[in-house]
Amino acid sequence: MIFWIASYPKSGNTWLRALLTSYYFSKDGNFNQLLLKNIGQFPEKQYFNDFNYNPKIITDTSKFWIPAQEKLNLDKKIKFFKTHNILGSINGNNFTNKKNTIGCIYIVRDPRNVITSLKNHFDYNYDQALATMLNEHYYIFKSEEKNDYGNFQFLSSWEKNFQSWKAQKIFPIKVIRYEDLLNETFKTLKETIDFIDKTLNFKNTFQKHKAQNSIQSTTFSKLKNMEKKEGFIESVFSKKENKKIPFFHLGAENDWKKILDKSYQIKLNSQFNTSLKELRYI
Numbered sequence: 141m142i143f144w145i146a147s148y149p150k151s152g153n154t155w156l157r158a159l160l161t162s163y164y165f166s167k168d169g170n171f172n173q174l175l176l177k178n179i180g181q182f183p184e185k186q187y188f189n190d191f192n193y194n195p196k197i198i199t200d201t202s203k204f205w206i207p208a209q210e211k212l213n214l215d216k217k218i219k220f221f222k223t224h225n226i227l228g229s230i231n232g233n234n235f236t237n238k239k240n241t242i243g244c245i246y247i248v249r250d251p252r253n254v255i256t257s258l259k260n261h262f263d264y265n266y267d268q269a270l271a272t273m274l275n276e277h278y279y280i281f282k283s284e285e286k287n288d289y290g291n292f293q294f295l296s297s298w299e300k301n302f303q304s305w306k307a308q309k310i311f312p313i314k315v316i317r318y319e320d321l322l323n324e325t326f327k328t329l330k331e332t333i334d335f336i337d338k339t340l341n342f343k344n345t346f347q348k349h350k351a352q353n354s355i356q357s358t359t360f361s362k363l364k365n366m367e368k369k370e371g372f373i374e375s376v377f378s379k380k381e382n383k384k385i386p387f388f389h390l391g392a393e394n395d396w397k398k399i400l401d402k403s404y405q406i407k408l409n410s411q412f413n414t415s416l417k418e419l420r421y422i
Contacts, residue, residue, distance in 0.1 A: 141213060141242035143340065145179055145222045148301045149280075150257035151249035152318035153222055155358060159329055160220070160336075162354035169353030173366065179220040185282075185290030187212065195288040198279065202230040202294070209240040218242070218340055224280070226296040227304040235294075238310045243339035245332055246305045249318035250421050251298050252396035252408050266404055273298040274411060299415050312339050317419065325355050 145160070147153040154176075161175035183201060190211070191204040212219060225235050251273060259269040272278055274297055282291040295301055306315055314335045321328045329351055337344055396405065409422065416422045 141216075141218055142182075142209060142236070142240055143218060143220050143242055143336065144236075144244040145220060145247070146227070146244055146305050147224060147247045148249075148254065148295065148298050149224050150254050150261055152247045152321060153224070155360075155363075156245070156247050156316075156321065156332075157222060158358040158363070159354050160332070162357060163329075163333060163347070163350055164220075166350075166354075169347075169350035169357070171354060171357040179222050182221040182223055183208070183225060183291070183293055185288070188290055193290070195290055198281075198289045198292055199230050199294070201290060201292050202233040202235075205233055205235050206237060206240065209236060213240055223293070224295055224301075225293050226301050227308055228294070228296070228300075230294060241311045243311050243336070244305065244313040245335070246302070246313060246315045247318055247321070248302050248315060248419060250396065250419075251412050251416070252400055252405060252421075254298060255404065255408065256396070256399060266401070270404060270407060273408075276300055299412050302415060326351065329355065 145153060145157055147156075157176055157179045158171050158173075161178045162169050162171040165175050165178040166172075183205060185201075187208040188201050188204050191201075191207060193200040193204060227235055229235065255266065255269045255273060258264065258272060259266055262269070262272070264272065276297045278296060279292060279294045281289050281293065296304070305313060312335075314332065316328055316332060330346060333346060333351065336342070337346075409416065413422070
């Protein structure tokens with residue numbers, strides 16, 4: 141069965157996975173980036189290699205979302221996967237179902253801060269980042285693999301992505317705010333671990349010291365320094381310059397009140413008003 145760590149891009153998914161892989165997949169809770177492989181990404185091309193999809197049709201792998209998950213679940217073991225996919229369907233093909241999914245953590249971030257991180261990560265300007273966040277038909281894939289959409293992910297808009305996961309009643313889900321993980325890291329991490337353990341029927345006693353180590357070894361400054369020294373496996377190449385874009389960019393300094401132009405604040409407040417209120421951002 142699959143347990144999802146889901147989010148819209150640049151919402152804290154990587155930090156949350158760093159915390160969780162340190163806690164669940166290391167002896168002492170200390171992070172190294174190889175641990176992230178324990179929470180891989182779905183959809184991803186490697187899981188469709190045994191299926192006859194047309195690589196030139198953008199949405200064709202959606203036909204095999206469920207069959208690929210069924211194949212992954214043949215061993216009847218618990219698996220963690222990250223996803224940015226909307227919890228929806230394309231041409232009648234559902235992303236997942238109750239048979240293949242046991243639970244989910246969805247991490248959400250104030251879209252007025254997401255826009256700046258998205259701008260940096262995808263080499264956009266603010267207009268492009270805003271258009272992306274509003275685009276209900278938005279998708280991503282590995283553009284370097286020309287004529288092959290095997291890594292297609294359907295994101296939709298920031299709001300549709302969030303609401304699709306939050307509103308579902310198929311499996312247990314816990315929504316956590318990036319801001320709570322940032323400001324009350326231990327409390328939020330413990331609540332997250334407790335939810336995972338309960339959902340997966342793990343009988344483990346919460347390991348406080350291990351959780352503290354996972355927090356101390358994944359601070360923004362440590363992750364940023366690690367990227368400078370070692371590189372980072374999830375950073376991407378700039379389309380404008382022949383070099384990788386720093387994955388860990390501003391961290392807590394990404395404060396929309398200080399750096400986001402008023403016009404974009406107004407647009408985001410208007411477009412996402414319902415979800416912003418629901419999430420207590422306004």
